[in-house]
Amino acid sequence: MYISRVLSLQKIILIIKPATSFNKIRHWRMMLVISPFLCSTAHAETLSSLLDMARINEPAYLSAKAAVQAARARTDQALGGLLPQINVTASVNFNKRNYITRSTEVPPAQDKYDSDSEQISLTQPIWKRPSYIGLQQAETAAFQAEQQLANTEQELLAKVVSVWLDLLAARDQVLFTQRQIAVAQHRWEEAKRGFELNYIGRPELEEAGSKQDQAMAEEVSAETDLNLKRAALEQIVGNVDQITPTFMRADAELADLSSEKLNAVLENVESGNHNILAAIQAHEAASHEVRKQQAGHQPTLDLVASYGKNSQPVGGFPGQAGYDIMLGTVGLQLNMPIYSGGTQTAKVDEAVAQKEKARFDIDAARNLSILSAKQAWYGWYSAYSKARAAGQAIKAANSALLAAAVASRNGLKFETAVLEAQQKLSEAQRDYSKSRYDQVVNFVKLKSVMGILLNEDIAALDSLFVEMPAGVSVSETDKVLTELVE
Structure with missing residues (x-):
């Protein structure tokens, strides 16, 4: 089910029939603001391309991928540790030997000779319970790392959408404040002429100037927020100098959650949220650690075998012949821990405490995921209501703009009314766009918390946006405003 269409965005233009007293048209400001985003040589990005950039730039995602490889x-x-351990050793030595007996009948002797030795050894664990449990623990930890990576990727997909739409909303706010400045400038020019003709007093003039200054300050604030939003995007996707924000299509159909039940959503969160699943795997790994440390009290048994050769050209005593010794051995080696100063018992206690901590971490992950799901759920409903209200506000603003335009065409001095009506329309359009952005963000966040957000979902969102605002059919308001220009 999808949200029904609402009134499309109107073209924001200033078309004013000047009064005879305002003969200096050069003092008027155009209401149509050419945004630097629209005339920039930069190119518009799709969410899919931003996601591709994020996958090679976002540190948390890259860290999670590395963690999987490490696991x-x-x-x-x-x-x-459970497979045979085979080692080969070899050595060559130069020897210098002085041989002096305690008998005066045998003269001292001195030998210089080389000797060498080679040996190959094998150790095969037969009973090593800590190592068997350690393998199970390592496999569980690898599953945990994969779940953490999946959760990080879900968060990355949602973050790209959220940060991008925050940027679009900030761009819309900049455009709106620029239109505010145009209205404030007109009011200031009107007040200045009225003051010169003694139609108004100084307080009214100063008030108009104050509103103009306030509008300029709001523009600076909006531009600052836009720069911060671009910086936030840069943290995820890298350089954003050549990226231009897109526009959401006015007729874009958004997903509708009104037919869904919150309890069903929460059940899916508990069964599919990757953060919860990772916490469950962490608890299982902690259970393996307890068993492994308990097994540290048990004996281990290894099969050991070796074969070696020692060679030297002379014997152990002067005058003896050299020799080559080949020796092979095979046997069992038992290691029985008797007393370790309480170290192994302390390791068991630590592992038990870590297991208990992991159990509480599951509850914490579950509570956080449910809270995030509820925030996204109610956030979507709030944005949905605001979008409907903004749609009605657009209709009302269109009617007010039409009435002001008709009055101006009939010769009434309602230029300010036209400007104010256009500002109201711009404000309603901004609020409408913002609420629709929030709908998309919360819907994506909800799917992310449920663990079912896919690349295809992000690609589908690309169809909601265009590089330039789409043209709309000529409405009655447009016709009247066009006639005013002519």
């Missing part, structure tokens, strides 16, 4: 490597390490 898989630890699994290989744990498996390696």
Whole structure:
């Protein structure tokens, strides 16, 4: 089910029939504001392309990917501890020996000779319970890292959409404040001429100047917020100098959650949220750690075997012949821990406490995910209501603009009324766009919390946006305003 269409955005232009007393038209400001975004040589980006950029730039996502690789490597390490360990050693030595007996009948002797030795050894664990449990723990930790990566990716998808639409909203606010300045400028020019003709007093003149200054200050504030939003996007996707914000189509159909039940959504969150699933895997890994440390009290049994050769050209005593010794051994090696000063018991206690902590972490992850889902759910409903209200405000503003334009065409001096009506229309359009942005953001966040946000969903959102505002059919208001120009 989708949200029904609402009134399309009107073209914002200033078309004024000047009064005879205002013969200096050069003092008037055009209401049509050419945004630097519209005339920039930069290109508009799609959400899909921004997501591709984020995947190679966003530190948290890259960190989660590296964590998965590290976890898989630890699994290989744990498996390696259960496989045969084969080592080869070899040495070559130069020896100088002085041989002096305690008998005066045998003269001292001196030898210089080389010797070498080679050995290959094998160790195969037969019973090493901590290593077997360690392998299970490493596999569980790898699953946990994969769930954390999946959760990070869900958050990344939602973050790209949220930050991008925040940027669009900030851009819309800049455009609105620029239109405010045009209205304030007109009021100031009108007040200045009225003051010169003694139609108004100084307080009214100063009030008009104050409103103009306020409008300019609001523009500076809006531009500052826009720069901050661009900086936030830059943190995710990298350089944004060549990126131009797009515009949401006025006839874009948005997803409708009004037929969904919150309880059903929350059930899906508990079963599909990757942060909860990662916490469950962490608890299982902590359980393995308890078993592994408890197994540290048990004996271990290894099969050991070796084969080696020692060679030297002379014997152990002067005058003896050299020798080559080949020696092979095979056997079992038992290691029984007796007393470790309480270290192993303390490790067990630590593992038990960590397991309890992991259990509470599951509850914390579940509570946080449910809260996030509710925030997105109610945020969508709030934005949906605001969008409907803004749609009605656009209709009312169009009617007011039409009435002001007709009055101006009939010769009445309602130029200010036309400007104010256009400002009201711009404000309603800004609020309408912002509420629709919020609908999209909260819908995407809800799917992210449920763990079902896909790349295809982001690609589908691209169809909601265009590089330039789409043209609309000529309305009655447009016709009247066009006649005023002519």
